[in-house]
Amino acid sequence: MTAPTPTRSGLDQLAGEFVTLADALDYAADGETGLNFYSIRGELTLAMPYRTLRHEALALARRLLQLGLRQGERVAIVAETHPDFMRVFFACQYAGLVPAPLPMPFVFGGRETYVAHVRRLIEEAQAVALFVPEALRGWFSPADAGSLRLCSTLAGLPADGEDLPCGGTGADIKLPTIGADHTAYLQFSSGSTRFPIGVVVQQRALMANISGILQHGLQIRPDDRAISWLPLYHDMGLVGFLLSPLAGQVSVDLLATQDFVRRPQLWLSLITGNRGTISYSPSFGYELCTRRERAINKTELDLSSWRIAGIGGDMIRPASLASFARIFAPCGYRPEAFLPSYGMAEATLAISFAPVGRGIETDIVDLDRLEQDGVAARPASLDTRARTLVLCGTSLPGHEIEIRSVDGDALGDRRVGRIFVRGASLMKGYDRRPDETQAILSPDGWLETGDLGYRLGDTLVLTGRAKDLIIINGRNIWPQDLEWSIERSVADVRTGDVAAFSIEQDGHETLIVAVEARGVADPADSERLVRAVGDAVRAGHGLDSLVVLMAPGSLPYTSSGKLSRSAVRQRYLADRLAAVAVPA
Known part of the structure; x- marks a missing residue:
């Protein structure tokens, strides 16, 4: 096809009203809509109608079973924004296999770090097969396969009938019947543990969440069209802009995440050219467009069709969104298109x-009251220190939200506490992690989100994370991971000599790394240490950081012997860190 799939499917629109994801694809395949893939030059490289996706996924499902994979086994897939990822993911749906999307290497500092990370994710998922993009074919040697029985690109699969465990042809394979209680996929989520663990997402929970998104959240229409550059290994990209549009028979225009970062105009140009109506981004996507304003030809943009500009994935900064709305107002952008939302992988x-x-x-709200009393009170005067917080709306139908104190008591309006949620979209649990599951999911179905917030009637307002989670560009980053990377990579940094945290600076979240500088004799030594720490963070996590060198022994610890990152952060903001020899 030389043209993208149409916006209207020609079907009676069903908004997620299916038992399984395979049922949703079966229905969408009778219509005209589908997935459209675009290059960094903004050119359509492939239009894949849902009927084509279904046909190819069914054939591949039989091939995977013919290769000896068995229902319920896990298949790791590097989640490239490419038709091959879609083919394998949906083949798993029909074959009763459990796909586990893995990140692309652009979020890491290099090949070695990336391969090691993927290897651990494969082990965590207990995957028996791994599919990688053609571009990464040479990155994974037989030694990387570990317990994998299959490690391949899609094009690298053996020919039909060639040395296959089951023999015969793919057409001889009978596909299993998949029901609501089967696992749809594993979604890796970073929690309080050292390494990401898999969220088990059942078909029942997935379809409950999708129907809530389409019917309640987006109020889907037959003339809607989705545009996305979000990574498919993340729940917002996977569920929000692949699985949900498919279950609503909506066409999706897809850009690779790294292409958007290089050329953010592509996102806005696709909305213009294809008359997109729904697109989402964490804060940094809107901020990137604002920062690159001069490189964006606004005379070529018409954003008047954009009815839902979703915002989620991190704390929402209203000032940044106001700047975006002001800059792109001449292009037809309407600020009422912004749609705040709240979610997490554990709730699908x-x-x-x-x-x-x-x-x-x-x-x-009064910032002093918020910080000191846990009360979101209105400011008493114009001179009061204040914080502006965004309202994140009401819960999906069939779901409940409670704000609780540290003692577990339900709190009233404007009382800040821990956010708990219950409903049909919640995970079954963490994969093979009963202790971690029990820690946040109660027997009566309440999930402790780990976030803090308060209520205004039925409306939820987020105030921040309950723990030390760092959120930058929509990524959830645990400080321990950064600290361990530095301790492993930089010889001059001992265990316990580093603390990572973030601050809001000039409207952006900035990563600060405080390091105790041992053996630093002059500015040259300081410069080398700062550079080595920055390089370690960049290589291991793909992040820039501001490195602050401190006097040895000056990092604060709690009475139980734990590093107090919150105290480090407070001292930094108050300019009371014992900094030493930072190079000019």
């Missing part, structure tokens, strides 16, 4: 949505 994706068509609504 979405938990709450603000009302469609009302844009960013905020609550201004």
